[in-house]
Amino acid sequence: MSTSSIAEEVATQETNTHETKITNEISSGESPPSQTQLKEQKLSCRKFSRYDSLDVEANKLHPINHHSSKNGGWLVTLHLAFQSIGVVYGDIGTSPLYVLSSTFPGGINHNDDILAVLSLILYTITLIPLIKYVFIVLRATDNGEGGTFAMYSLICRHAKIGLIPSQEPADQDVSTFQLANHRLLRASIFKSKLEKSKFAKFFLLIITMLGTSMVIGDGILTPSISVLSAVGGIKEATSAMTEERIVWISVGILVFLFMFQRMGTDKVGYAFAPIIFVWFIFIAGIGIYNFIKYDPLVIKALNPKYILDYFRRNHKNAWISLGGVVLCTTGTEALFADVGHFSVRSIRISTCAVTYPALILAYTGQAAYLRKNNSDVSDTFFKSIPGPMYWPMFVVAIFAAIIASQAMISGTFSIIQQSLSLGCFPRVKIVHTSSKYEGQVYIPEINYLLMVACVAVTLAFKNTVKIGNAYGIAVVFVMTLTSAFLVLIMIMIWKTKILLVILYVLVIASVELVYLSSVLYKFDQGGYLPVAFAMFLMSIMFTWNYVYRKKYYFELDHKVSPEKLKEVIIDTNSYRLPGLAIFYSELVHGIPPIFKHYVENVPALPSVLVFVSIKSLPISKVPMEERFLFRRVRPNDLNVFRCVVRYGYTDVRNEQEPFEKLLVERLGEFIKEDYKFSIVEESQGNHEEMDSDGSGNGENVDHDQEAVKRDIEVLEEAWRAGIVHFVGEQEVVAGKGASLGKRILIDYAFNFLKRNLRQSNEVFDIPQKRMLKVGMTYEL
DSSP: OOHHHHHHHHTTSTHHHHHHHHHHHHHHTOOOOOHHHHHHHHHHHTTOOOOOHHHHHHTOOOOOOTTGGGOSOHHHHHHHHHHHHHHTSHHHHTGGGTHHHHHOTTOOSOTHHHHHHHHHHHHHHIIIIIIIIIIIGGGGOBTTBOSHHHHHHHHHHHSOOOSSOOOOGGGGGSTTOOOOOOOOHHHHHHHHHHHHOHHHHHHHHHHHHHHHHHHHHHHHHHHHHHHHHHHGGGGGTOTTOOHHHHHHHHHHHHHHHHHGGGGOHHHHHHHHHHHHHHHHHHHHHHHHHHHHHTOGGGGGGGSTHHHHHHHHHHTHHHHHHHHHHGGGGTTHHHHHHGGGGSOHHHHHHHIIIIIHHHHHHHHHHHHHHHHHOGGGGGGHHHHTSOGGGHHHHHHHHHHHHHHHHHHHHHHHHHHHHHHHHTTOSOOOOOEEOOSSSTTOEEOHHHHHHHHHHHHHHHHHHOSHHHHHHHHHHHHHHHHHHHHHHHHHHIIIIIOOOHHHHHHHIIIIIHHHHHHHHHHHTTGGGTTHHHHHHHHHHHHHHHHHHHHHHHHHHHHHHTOBOHHHHHHHHHHTTOEEEEEEEEEEESOOSSBOHHHHHHHHHOOEEEEEEEEEEEEEOSSSOOOGGGSEEEEEESSGGGOEEEEEEEEOTTOOSSSSSOHHHHHHHHHHHHHHHHHHHHHHHHHHHTGGGOOTTOTTOHHHHHHHHHHHHHHHHHHHHHHHHOEEEEEEEEEEEOOTTOOHHHHIIIIIIIHHHHHHSOOHHHHTTOOGGGEEEEEEEEEO
């Protein structure tokens, strides 16, 4: 009988009762079961083969409440909805500052063109941010996490398209893995084709990196265009404010914004939410005022006939103007990327109750004003403000523009965290800024890089025209990519009816492609900027991921099998000293080659060895109860264990959890539990000789009890003697005969990134005083 089939059978057998009982006794500190109990267990378990200890641990699932802080009832949801107003919607909320001026850069040729553009804006906001993202895309979150990498990891979990062979059957037993049980023939065929195509695997990874890079580029452009647009409004009040002064004021505001990020999303959200809330009230109120005062008949824009007439009149210019119209959706991707900071329900509430109505009223009011004042189109927003409201609105606009940047900055932090855990980004420090709400993170290195890039863009372009062209490409490309991933998820995971998938492609995806064709027309007018950013970031991500995969395969090819471990230790005549050694590696299958290298040069080993493999699963979180998997390397007297420590891509490693203590406690539990299954193995060998009353087994039981007691004493003695952390310091070089491109990629690009970014011991928070680095050269 195979191990997997045994594991399934055990789940329905009475032995689970005994296992739970033993586990409870261990955790409560009680003594192991008596000989009589063990004899009964032996008789009931006699028909089973020996478990793989990794499977034993993996099947110890504990019920947990995922995102419990976000599912604490309506009060928590409303708090998060209020916070989200200040973090998520600043970008899309301030789009009325520049959308109409960007749509009509050459002025208004026909008064009905205003109705046509208003119609385009109303239907675009309804179709993309509301229907697509709020009601469809938010269903594609990965255990509450959103963004490009979250969708990619969701697909990886349902199809074997990952490029690193670290998957294990036990991973699917994690309670947050959440695989779909029902299958359709269409989905199975599609999945099979993906898994068999190496090109498809690489293509999905590259496209994911490109989309992520575009989102980060969006996080650079958003602060620049938002702040410049708002500060530029002061020109309506005084002619003394020159363009140079506006630029430097904007730079000062941007620096302040990024310095404030260290406070965390929780504090930023509560600080900014009231301001954005007031902003939405103001723009909605002014919209209603202008609608009533100037032209209530703009309601005719609900008729899509005006859109057709607009294209008949303006032809190519109408198509080009779509690049301005699509700016009304800026920040929509942040709504999805930032959902991990809040919750799906809170995002839906805040969008439907506040953001969407306010934007509809604001654009309707601006269109009504322009119907009577065509010449004011270059600065529609500030000129449409009633006189007494100008200065209050200007002040709120400045703050709102500052806050608009927060959506993409928070989204960038979330996406970087996800890509880091999946081996697609160099090591950076992840700081959780809230103990109350999960998913709220701050990354110092990325924050300062974004600040420098934003300031550079602002000083270089000095106005919103070219930045707007660049902005449109970044926004529409990411939305189109999200649609592509969503279609994969619909077919392969949701098993959506094919007619609904076709309907989505025809209605929403086709509209996005039309917008994409329009913004690409302005590639040479500033549109190259996000592409340049994306190529730069993507080259970093690809370099890191490429060498990361090569290193993994090198360790896999040169691993020390558990069977050869005793031979290595005996051949080198290693002396065992009291203590516990933890060898860190990313290799899941086998013992890393760096151990053999260490033993050959230092013939002394602590009495207990634990090979810890840090592994990222394609899920957002792994419950603490299911994080550790253990396997004992035979024979037992070696006191050598393998441990896989599993993390989701939003889990923080060793920041608030006592890793050493937790590992030793779980190892002790495993040793106590493992001896029970060794009895099963022994009972199978003696099955034919055993009597029905279990006579003749007392000596074996006594021996097992003594063995587990001895092993626990060795572990406790090693714990008291001290723990030493062994971290591999691999020198990566291109192998002999490597091509020039490979040498540049490995010898120069990767090693440059490695030298200038955080080392593994800093990321894992390993104590410096008890850490030893073992150097070894990898020829890839």
